[in-house]
Amino acid sequence: MGKARGAPGARGRKMLALVCINASNMACHSVYSVLASFFPQAAHAKGLTAEPIGLVFAIFAAVVFVSAPLAAPMLSQHGKRQIYVAGLATVSSATIAFAFADHIDNPTAYLWWCILLRCVQGFGSALEETAAYALIADIDPSAISFNLGVTEVSTGLGYMVGPAIGGFLFAQGGFALPFLLIGASLLPAILLVRAVVRDDRASMRVGDTAPDGAAADGADDDEGEPPAVPLLALVAQPQIAAAVAAAVLGNVDYAFLEPTLAGHVEEVASSPQAIGLLFSVISLTYTLSSPLVGWLSHRRRLGPRNVVIGGLCLGAVSFLIVGPSPLLGPLLGAELGAQHVSLRWLCFALVLFGLAEGMSMTPLLEDMMLSCSHMGKGAINSLSALMTSAFSLGQMIGPLLGAFLSPRLGFRWATTLVSAALLLLALTMAVLRHHSRAHRRFYCEFGACPGARRARRTKGARKGGAHATTELAGLTQTTDGHPRRPAARDDSESEDESDSGSDGDSDERVDATDETEAYARAKADERTRRPERREARASEDRGGPTPGQPRTPADVARPASAEWTVCA
Incomplete structure (x- = not known):
C-alpha cells in the first residue's frame, strides 16, 4: 500500500509540522485577547469611553469575519504555506507597531491608530487561520478529525492565555512590552513553518492534486479534491x-x-x-x-x-x-x-x-x-x-x-x-x-441512538465491504446519503463474509454522489485487491446484480453492519 506509511521519518515530519503549526497558531491568536487585562485602563487614561474601547476589541473579529471567505480562493492561487506565512508576517508587523500607540496623546488619533492596527491584525489572522485548517487537513488526511480538533484547542488556548501574558508583561515593562514580545515571537515561527511545512505550489501547478508534503509522507494521492x-x-x-x-x-x-x-x-x-x-x-x-x-x-x-x-x-x-x-x-x-x-x-x-x-x-x-x-x-x-x-x-x-x-x-x-x-x-x-x-x-452521534447500541460488531461485518460505504470521521453511512438501521443477520451470513474477507484492508469504497465521485474512484483503485470475488459473494447474499452489471440505489440501500452505524 503506502510505502511511507510506517516510515519513522515521515511520521516525525508530520508530528513536527503539526507542533509547529499549532504553536504558531496559538501565538497568533493570543494577539486578539492580549489587550483584555490592561488596554481598558490604558485607554481610559487616554480619555476613551466604554463604547470606543469595545469597538477596538470588536473590529478585529469583524475583519476576520469578512476576510475569511475571501482568503479561501487565495489558497489555490498562491499555496497554503505561502498564505499561512503571509498571515503570520502581517500579524507580527501590526502587533509590533501597536507598541507605539502609547506615544499618541490625542484621544481621536489614539483611537484611529488602534482601530487601523486591529484591522491589519484581523486580516492577517484570517489568512493564518484559514490556511492553518487546510494545512492540517493535508498533512495527514487519515487523521483529519483529530488534527483539526487539536488545532481548535490551540486556537482557544491562544485566545485564553493572552490576558495572563499581557497582564504580566504590562506590569513588568509597561504598555509596549506585551506587543513587542508577542509580535517578535511570531518571527521565528515564520522561519520554522517555511523549514518544516513543504510548499504545495509545485503540486498545484501539476494538476491540483495532493500537496507534495502529503504525498511524500504517505498520504493518499487523490485525483482531485471534491468540490466544497x-x-x-x-x-x-x-x-x-x-x-x-x-x-x-x-x-x-x-x-x-x-x-x-x-x-x-x-x-x-x-x-x-x-x-x-x-x-x-x-x-x-x-x-x-x-x-x-x-x-x-x-x-x-x-x-x-x-x-x-x-x-x-x-x-x-x-x-x-x-x-x-x-x-x-x-x-x-x-x-x-x-x-x-x-x-x-x-x-x-x-x-x-x-x-x-x-x-x-x-x-x-x-x-x-x-x-x-x-x-x-x-x-x-x-x-x-x-x-x-x-x-x-x-x-x-x-x-x-x-x-x-x-x-x-x-x-x-x-x-x-x-x-x-x-x-x-x-x-x-x-x-x-x-x-x-x-x-x-x-x-446521529457515535452510539447515542438506540439503533447504534443494537448494532452487532461481527468479524464478517468488519472485514466485509460488500456494500458501498462512505467513511467520514469514523462515521459509516450508505451511499445514497440516507441513514439506515442495522438489520438482523444470521450466523451463516456472517461466516460466509468472514471466509470471503481474508484481507481486511480491501474495502471497496464507492461514493455515488456527484461531489465525491472522483475521490471515491481513487480510493477504490488503491484499496481494492479482489473486488470481483467480494462483489459476487455480496450480490448472492443480497440478491443483487452480478459483477459487471450496473448498480442501482436499491443494491446499496442497506449496510451490512458497522463499527458505528448511522441511525435516525
Whole structure:
C-alpha cells in the first residue's frame, strides 16, 4: 500500500509540522485577547469611553469575519504555506507597531491608530487561520478529525492565555512590552513553518492534486479534491445552524467579559496582574478539561451534542454567579445578592466558565461533521471557513454587546441576559436533536441512538465491504446519503463474509454522489485487491446484480453492519 506509511521519518515530519503549526497558531491568536487585562485602563487614561474601547476589541473579529471567505480562493492561487506565512508576517508587523500607540496623546488619533492596527491584525489572522485548517487537513488526511480538533484547542488556548501574558508583561515593562514580545515571537515561527511545512505550489501547478508534503509522507494521492459545499447549504440545515449558533454564542460570552470584567472586579482585583490571573483561571480550566471533554464526547451514551448542551447550561450558571445576577439574591443569600461578588465565588464561577467553554467548543467540529456527513467529503472543506466565520462573529458581537449593555443595564443584568441566551440555545439544540430522531431526520452521534447500541460488531461485518460505504470521521453511512438501521443477520451470513474477507484492508469504497465521485474512484483503485470475488459473494447474499452489471440505489440501500452505524 503506502510505502511511507510506517516510515519513522515521515511520521516525525508530520508530528513536527503539526507542533509547529499549532504553536504558531496559538501565538497568533493570543494577539486578539492580549489587550483584555490592561488596554481598558490604558485607554481610559487616554480619555476613551466604554463604547470606543469595545469597538477596538470588536473590529478585529469583524475583519476576520469578512476576510475569511475571501482568503479561501487565495489558497489555490498562491499555496497554503505561502498564505499561512503571509498571515503570520502581517500579524507580527501590526502587533509590533501597536507598541507605539502609547506615544499618541490625542484621544481621536489614539483611537484611529488602534482601530487601523486591529484591522491589519484581523486580516492577517484570517489568512493564518484559514490556511492553518487546510494545512492540517493535508498533512495527514487519515487523521483529519483529530488534527483539526487539536488545532481548535490551540486556537482557544491562544485566545485564553493572552490576558495572563499581557497582564504580566504590562506590569513588568509597561504598555509596549506585551506587543513587542508577542509580535517578535511570531518571527521565528515564520522561519520554522517555511523549514518544516513543504510548499504545495509545485503540486498545484501539476494538476491540483495532493500537496507534495502529503504525498511524500504517505498520504493518499487523490485525483482531485471534491468540490466544497456552499456555506449557505450547510447553514440551511437546522442541526448545523444550531451548532453554528453555539460557536457564535460560545465566543460571545468570553468576549463579553474582555472589556467589562476589569471594571467590575476593581474591588477584588484592581491590578492588571490580578485581572490577567482571573482570565488565566478560565484558560487553565479550559486546557485541563479539553482532553476529558474530547473523551466524553466519544462515549457511546453521550456523543458530542449532549456534551455541547451540558456546556451551554454550565456556562449559563457561571454567568449568573459572575454578575452576580439579581435573581440569585433571594435564593442564595446576601453574599451573592451583593453588588460585587466575593473573590472566592468569582474564582469558582470562572472555573465553571472555563469548563463550560471546553464542553461547548471542543466537540463542535465533530458535531458539525456528523451533521453534514451525508453531504460527502466536500462538506469538510467548507467547515473550516464556517467555523472561522462563526468564531469571529462571536468575538465581534461580544465586546460590542458588553460595552453597550453594561453601562445601560448594569453588569449584573447584562450577565443575566447572556445566561438566558445560553439556556435558550441549549434548550433549542436539545429539542432539535429529539425532533430529528423522532422524525427520522438525519442526525446521529457515535452510539447515542438506540439503533447504534443494537448494532452487532461481527468479524464478517468488519472485514466485509460488500456494500458501498462512505467513511467520514469514523462515521459509516450508505451511499445514497440516507441513514439506515442495522438489520438482523444470521450466523451463516456472517461466516460466509468472514471466509470471503481474508484481507481486511480491501474495502471497496464507492461514493455515488456527484461531489465525491472522483475521490471515491481513487480510493477504490488503491484499496481494492479482489473486488470481483467480494462483489459476487455480496450480490448472492443480497440478491443483487452480478459483477459487471450496473448498480442501482436499491443494491446499496442497506449496510451490512458497522463499527458505528448511522441511525435516525
